[in-house]
Amino acid sequence: MPRVLTDERRDLVKAITDFCRRECGTKEQRDLLTAGGRDHHSQQLYEKMAGLGWLGIAVPEAYGGAGMGMGELCLFLEETAYGRAPISGFSTTIIAAAAYEKFGSEEQKRTVLEGVVRGRIEAISMSEPGAGSDVGALSCRAERKNGGYVINGQKTWCSNAHLADHILLIARTSQEESKHAGLTQFMVPADTPGLEIRGIDTMGGREVNDLYFTDCYLPESAVVGTEGQAWPQLMTGLNLERMILAALMLGVARRAFDDTLDYVRQREQFGRPIGSFQALKHRIADNATELECARLLLDDVAAQIDAAPDKVFAREASMAKLKCTELAKHMALEGMQMLGGYGYATEYGMEALLRSSVVSTVYGGTSEIQRDIIGRTYGL
Template identity: 30%
Template structure:
């Protein structure tokens, strides 16, 4: 494990205590069964914001605490354990990162305090197809007077229904697949021409497809540089990917620990099933894989905090490794629980469904293995 300072230890312990008391898996089940459109409990999110979690990576002058990405990862790991659904990843990490990295003083002053306080929810609207491919931007941003007119659509936008602020990647020149010609825009979700359609995902989280029908924005809506938005987009996505990997780590750890406890109490053929060597070997593999995954995730978060040049490869390593491990552990959780693991009455299905959705978000294992290889020069 990473060596934590006093603030980080306190933050992790506070998060652990809160999720166990206020947001156990039973709370997620209740939220899912209620059919709430946003995909999270608004009251729980307000509490998280009051504790300052939405402002962990935001500088103090904009209402945050500036504790860094490893600190945010510690919180996300704990929320991942109990499958706590919230806009923390999409808003407090992804959208906040885009503004911190690329925003003008006016943009930061307008939006960051609201994100830090939980007054608004921000999110990235990047992908346009069934798979993560941020360079394949087709949504057009054409010059219109002093500003721009956005036309196109975005798919699988995390927290797309709840969001008040959309950070949209658009094409101001070039063709889909070109990294040049991409520009990021800040678009209020209630702008004329924006329509949102709720998606019903397997993990019951909030997501939406969003259409932009000639949405007019001013020149001040440009985040960063016109036509040069790719480096900012990649940096922002890497921070979101690392945060998601930390959340997946927490979920996988809890799935493993729950399964391990079951192996110690379930009796079959007159003995505890944890005494069977075959199951011991499978548990040992999960344990070692989780330890390796933790090292990868924490290395990525620490690299982001230190702003080292190897951030992209470490992030892709962490996301790919964590995807594989969470996939394995969630499968084993269902299998080792036997018949009850196949039912909705048990929590195992929640972890398996979350694993599948999280694997696909911000790039699957195959996407990140390919990216890692390209960075390495293969």
């Protein structure tokens, strides 16, 4: 079912679609850009997008961006994911950039936001070996010393730290009665002495990292916002993080569905296309319906956020993240089943969609956490 878009949004979608088809539309092109699929980010492609002004889509005009809203940002994310553009650095960059925009000093804003527009990458680090879903359990310490702070501790699962100019670090500056109090955000240049970035190999290739801080000194100017207020600051960014992940996975779900549909239309067994058999025809119908429901949900929540950008839509954003990530995983699994052996062949790409979609139900708040958040909004 076609979307009803403004002329401006329709032109944006068409431009992104054409770009992805031209620059990374074949497996051979993507392999060249990503070291055979091992890397998730191509700086070469990323900087081409920067030249077209797309990376600043959600950056204020005062810092060189286009100053657009959640609706346009979601369209960009969805279409680049659908087009398989290897630009994984964008999602963490825009999440971190939003925090600097809201709470950073003017110097921090100019450094980061103007860098985003030019194609620089940012990362954000919260998780620790003993603190994943329970963000309040963070123990990485930042102690005042010599007019600044000394950081000691370990972070983990930090996406794109190995590519980033800076890492937005959440560390504990004091121990308070509430575990969510006493946390502070810091802007850490990736080349700061005392910081070691060590990659974690996963089934999806190189994307996440362990961070080790050993007597890592930061000046007082590295604080982003107010000391001890990282938790309420982080809460203001929940809409953005969840919507980014939802939009990306809606694009992945669409790609998995379309690739599966193309296959079952063409693949013949017993003298006719396999998609004509009721067992597959009905699954395609169900999947198409679920895809349309997810798209309508995402578009509606994005419109609500654009209408009230300062409001936290905890329920709605969690619903979008939950629905789109779970649907992407389902669509990729369905594709694997309907493609049969070809679903496992790297040539067809369905296995790559499965790898990228499975992890989406874990990062950015697991599906279980999203369900818990949604339940709490109903007083449960």
